[in-house]
Amino acid sequence: MKFSKSLTCCAIALALSGVSVAQAADAEAKAASTSELAQLMQIDSTGNTLTVTQQSNNGAGNVLTSSQQGESNVSDLSIAGDSNITTVAQAGTGNLTKATVVGDGNTQEHSQDGEGNGTLTDLNGNDNSLNITQRGVAYLGIDNEVTNTINGDGNHIHVEQSSGGHWFYNTDMQGNNNQVVATQLGSWGEVNIDRVQGDQNSIEVDQDGVYNELNLTILQGNDNDLTLSQEGNYNKFTIDVLTGNDNELQVEQSAGNGNRVDMAELQGESNRVDLEQEGNDNRMTSTLFSGDSNYVTVAQLGDNNQTTFDVVGNDNDFDAQQRGNDNQAYLGAVGDDNEYSTLQLGDNNELHIAKFNSNGSEVGVIQNGDNNEVVLQSSYPDNALSSNNNMLNVAQTGDSNGVSVTLASVAESGLNQLDLVQSGELNAIDLMLEGSGNDIAIEQTGGANFVAGVGSGAFVVNGSDNNIQINQDGFGNLVEGGVSGNGQTVNITQVGDYNVATVTQQ
Structure with a gap:
């Protein structure tokens, strides 16, 4: 059993390595995401191990209920077939749930209460439901972690982590009509979504606290929705690549200062991006937004805020509002039949539209102050x-x-x-x-x-x-x-x- 636990720890460490820390945060204060969990998983203690394999052949479904209390417990589950129901509850420190699910219409309920706990789920199939709840005081490296890999259509994943200092990884999600909902309460939380590939997928992230992050590496497909709500100071949203059509991004960073939105590359048509920041010293940056018939709205409420966008394409709408003092807006605009409107209310504000090379476009600017x-x-x-x-x-x-x-x-x-x-x-x-x-x-x-x-x-x-x-x-x-x-x-x-x-x- 110790050999099995070691393999599990290696899998967790490999899956969870490479986490980034918010640039605004103190990098020295926040430990690497796997350090505490990896140490706890390798403790030679009296921890219990539960290994269960269930296979449903006729679609009737099996039911598994497991409860573990104490330290360094492991639940290693293998579920195959359809309509299976699995419930795992762990209380204590350094517990691990590892689940491999193959089939359709399965339900997974994982609950962990304590510190340094982890879940690792590999989900293959359609119309499955995965609910993970982690509770426990976590701060400055005492953390709980969730890692999921999803392959299939119509799956529903819900992760709730409270008390701060937690990590949630969706390393790969391939398929259509999937839904991921993540809620992190407290500070120093991170949601990392490496790859989403497919159509009509939905991602909802709600983070309440300071120094929280949502990092999305690749979102590829059509008709996908991403909704992010961050409340507090020094929160951050990054997206490296978004490609596809008819996608929607809604990002709200409220009641905080020093927040960041960084979007590296957005490509496609008929996409909609709505960004809102409330507070001071906030930043929005998009390195390249290319395509046609896209709609972008940017709103910053507060002082000393900055937004920077490079927009390339035709028939795009770009609407920016800044209400406050000492704000700056920079826009690079190339393309035809575009509409750019900017409203700045306050003093010492600046708008720069550079390399404006266009035919048949409209630019409207209102400054009051x-x-x-x-x-x-x-x-x-x-x-x-x-x-x-x-x-x-x-x-x-x-x-x-x-x-x-x-x-x-x-x-x-x-x-x-x-x-x-x-x-x-x-x-x-x-x-x-x-x-x-x-x-x-x-x-x-x-x-x-x-x-x-x-x-x-x-x-x-x-x-x-x-x-x-x-x-x-x-x-x-x-x-x-x-x-x-x-x-x-x-x-x-x-x-x-x-x-x-x-x-x-x-």
Whole structure:
């Protein structure tokens, strides 16, 4: 029996090695996930071992009920056939349940109460139910662990871990219409899902505490749903690869600071991603989001938050909201017929849309507050691509705000419509545009506002048949620009005192 326990420990160690620790957490404080469990499993003690093999041949199903109390107990179960019911209850320290289930319609109920306990389940078949409950005080390395491997369709897996410091691993799930529900209460919990392959699968994770993590390596398939709720500080969600169509991701990190969402690669069509963070110093990052007809919403409530997205594809919708001060949003946008909207409420906020290379897209920006900034760049300074037939709308309300627009490229950018509105004092608009048939409308209300060029000097509009309309209402306003090309139209209206307008046409 000691040999059997050693093999089990090796399996656990191999399956559970490689756990990551939240970057925001103190890596030295949190022990490796297998250390405590591996030591307890190898103790030469009076632990009991239960080995059961059941096989249902006619589908009538077998029933197994097991109860173990004490330390270092092992339940090694092998269930084959259909409609079997297995219940295992272990209380104490360092207990292990290992189950191999092959068949359909089987029910597994595993309950462990104590510290350093582990379950290892290999589930093959359809319409099976697996419920695992682990309770016990766990902190800084005194942990309970769950590892599952799922192969089949219509399976339901529910894991509940309380008191913190626990690990849940779903190393592999292949099939369709499977459901995984994980609840971790307390701090220092981790849910690691290595691979999900199939369609119409559902993953729900609820973590309540600090320094909790959900790490998803690969989600591959269509019509899959992922829902994550994390409440507390320094929580983290990472996804390395998502590929497929019609998938939905809903992530909510509430009532906490220093939370992170990191998405490396998302590819596919008609996917929906909803991200929400509530608190300060939170971050959202997506390295590459590519595909068509995707819908992304980002909401950050608090101060000093940041979101960064690179969106590549057509017919995508991207909606970002930041409510608070000192927030930043960075967006790389390449593709046609996309819609990008950003709302920032507060002071000292920034929006950067870089490498905006698009045709037929719409950009809408609203900033309400002081010392806010919008930077929109198409290709500049590498001048590689053009942007045509786009609608760019920016509205700023407050003082000392700035808008910088650069649509400059070798191929030129044409037939774009720019509507820039500022209400307040000491606001600035910097403009550089190359192309033909563009329509530029600028309206400033307030005092000491100016329209000039990017960096310094006069604004620049090069091309032909461009229409420029500038309205300023207030005192001490300034317009300084240069227009070159054929068929250019410039109309400037200034209402108030001490205003200056200087435009050179050639």
